[in-house]
Amino acid sequence: MDVKTVRDVAKFAHIALTDEEAERYCKELGDILGYFELLNEAPECNERGVNPIMVADIIREDVPKEEFDADELLRGMDTYDRYVRGPRLS
Amino acid sequence: MSMDDVMSKLKAVNEKYRMFHAMTDDTSAGDADFLFSAKDNLTSKDMETCAGSRILEGYHPVFDATSISKLRDAGGKLVGKTNMDEFGFGTFSTNSGFEIPRNPYALDRACGGSSGGSACAASVIEDHISLGVSTGGSICCPASFCGVYGIAPTYGRVSRYGLIDYGNSLDKIGVLSQKATDLKKYMELIAGKDDRDPTSMVQPDFDTSYTKMRSVAIPKEGIEGLSKEVEAAFNNAVEQLKGMGVDVEYVDMPSLRFAMPAYYVLATSEASTNLARYVGMRYGHQDGDRTQKFDDFFTEVRTKYFGDEAKRRILLGTYARMAGFGGRHYAKAREVRQVVINDYKKVLADHDAVLAPTMPFTAPKFDDISKMSALDSYKADYLTVPANIAGTPHLSVPCGYDSEGMPVGMQFVADHWNEKVLFSVAEDWEKQFDLKRPEVSI
Numbered sequence: 443m444d445v446k447t448v449r450d451v452a453k454f455a456h457i458a459l460t461d462e463e464a465e466r467y468c469k470e471l472g473d474i475l476g477y478f479e480l481l482n483e484a485p486e487c488n489e490r491g492v493n494p495i496m497v498a499d500i501i502r503e504d505v506p507k508e509e510f511d512a513d514e515l516l517r518g519m520d521t522y523d524r525y526v527r528g529p530r531l532s
Numbered sequence: 533m534s535m536d537d538v539m540s541k542l543k544a545v546n547e548k549y550r551m552f553h554a555m556t557d558d559t560s561a562g563d564a565d566f567l568f569s570a571k572d573n574l575t576s577k578d579m580e581t582c583a584g585s586r587i588l589e590g591y592h593p594v595f596d597a598t599s600i601s602k603l604r605d606a607g608g609k610l611v612g613k614t615n616m617d618e619f620g621f622g623t624f625s626t627n628s629g630f631e632i633p634r635n636p637y638a639l640d641r642a643c644g645g646s647s648g649g650s651a652c653a654a655s656v657i658e659d660h661i662s663l664g665v666s667t668g669g670s671i672c673c674p675a676s677f678c679g680v681y682g683i684a685p686t687y688g689r690v691s692r693y694g695l696i697d698y699g700n701s702l703d704k705i706g707v708l709s710q711k712a713t714d715l716k717k718y719m720e721l722i723a724g725k726d727d728r729d730p731t732s733m734v735q736p737d738f739d740t741s742y743t744k745m746r747s748v749a750i751p752k753e754g755i756e757g758l759s760k761e762v763e764a765a766f767n768n769a770v771e772q773l774k775g776m777g778v779d780v781e782y783v784d785m786p787s788l789r790f791a792m793p794a795y796y797v798l799a800t801s802e803a804s805t806n807l808a809r810y811v812g813m814r815y816g817h818q819d820g821d822r823t824q825k826f827d828d829f830f831t832e833v834r835t836k837y838f839g840d841e842a843k844r845r846i847l848l849g850t851y852a853r854m855a856g857f858g859g860r861h862y863a864k865a866r867e868v869r870q871v872v873i874n875d876y877k878k879v880l881a882d883h884d885a886v887l888a889p890t891m892p893f894t895a896p897k898f899d900d901i902s903k904m905s906a907l908d909s910y911k912a913d914y915l916t917v918p919a920n921i922a923g924t925p926h927l928s929v930p931c932g933y934d935s936e937g938m939p940v941g942m943q944f945v946a947d948h949w950n951e952k953v954l955f956s957v958a959e960d961w962e963k964q965f966d967l968k969r970p971e972v973s974i
Contacts, residue, residue: 483788
């Protein structure tokens with residue numbers, strides 16, 4: 443882990459870092475990633491579940507329903523003509 | 533003390549212990565059958581929900597989490613949303629954008645995390661139950677530090693609908709209380725399949741019948757690195773268990789030492805994707821300058837409102853998922869999860885539960901926590917992480933006190949869906965354990 447990598451990852455994650463933060467996270471993440479190397483000593487296993495228990499019933503019927511009032515959902519948001527207002531795309 | 537008496541003192545109690553981020557203005561219990569609180573990463577219609585993060589400040593959900601709505605339907609009155617580490621990222625509830633709960637037994641010590649406010653409320657308020665959420669130990673750790681009973685059920689036992697995600701494959705909603713008998717009573721109310729959460733399982737019935745615990749296995753890996761006082765209290769508790777007719781065997785579970793790094797790879801990977809949705813639109817703070825380009829807008833909001841530990845875990849998880857490093861470690865972490873599950877299944881084929889102290893030390897002072905490195909703090913979870921990564925139900929009971937009167941906890945881990953044996957041993961333990969409640973002078 444080096445400071446440039448920390449900065450690249452932070453940019454990708456939309457987080458700005460000061461020089462002090464970049465240096466500090468670089469050291470801390472380096473220590474943590476070094477600890478992760480312990481995984482190389484772990485035994486092999488052919489199974490790799492996404493969840494600890496197999497979710498057998500993950501598919502359900504897609505039934506349309508209106509549970510919430512749209513105006514209630516928009517409450518507290520910055521809106522324009524009932525659209526959520528966002529920043530510029532370019 | 534009546535529920536109305538409790539309600540009348542709630543504000544004063546909170547001023548002393550800081551367990552609530554948001555709380556009711558009511559001073560009467562009305563027609564409620566019981567009072568409860570919930571960790572602030574569970575959405576609530578009538579109270580702001582922030583999950584300990586300033587980025588969600590001002591967020592008023594339009595719906596209740598299923599676990600909260602089920603307790604309301606059963607006659608419960610939600611009195612407060614409890615303080616916690618930001619999005620659950622911590623072991624001491626000190627990584628919060630808001631108030632830090634204080635330990636009921638010593639105000640200069642932590643409640644544990646990340647459901648610290650819930651454990652504090654369960655410990656301090658009479659006849660109170662609190663909903664907590666565990667990802668890597670966030671129910672049992674604070675239960676241990678605050679001297680209460682706490683259960684994290686089997687993964688998928690309780691709907692995660694309305695839970696603000698930390699790690700989707702790890703998060704479990706459970707209950708904390710002063711009374712072991714409450715765990716079964718209230719878990720039964722919140723358990724069950726929910727069509728709104730695809731990871732809530734079609735599951736075996738919630739069996740509440742008594743099943744005497746006959747044998748426990750103590751992994752040698754679970755009694756390493758303990759403080760002397762925790763070790764002494766635990767050994768004493770093991771002797772008490774033997775006196776209750778429980779057979780005790782010491783076993784090897786070598787996979788446990790790999791659970792910690794695997795957990796942090798999985799948890800931060802999932803967290804970094806879950807937190808991508810907080811960009812200053814839709815939820816919480818929306819005060820960014822919308823004339824900016826979206827990259828700059830998102831970056832400004834996230835940089836301003838995420839706390840230090842949230843940023844650390846986002847960076848770690850984002851890196852862990854990147855090509856090269858990520859492919860290697862993320863895949864390996866998933867393998868390790870299965871290895872740990874297999875290890876538990878093997879031991880639990882011959883024993884009713886795996887037992888170890890819940891935490892390697894008692895509640896630390898805030899001054900000492902501030903001197904810990906991030907990695908030191910992560911490593912403190914080594915006793916609670918294995919059961920969480922395996923999705924196995926686990927329950928912490930208070931089992932002793934150190935020389936300064938701080939509680940020690942021990943944690944039983946049972947096989948998937950076998951919560952009933954945990955309830956039974958906790959209730960048997962409660963009958964003979966001398967619980968010392970904190971002095972609450974309000």
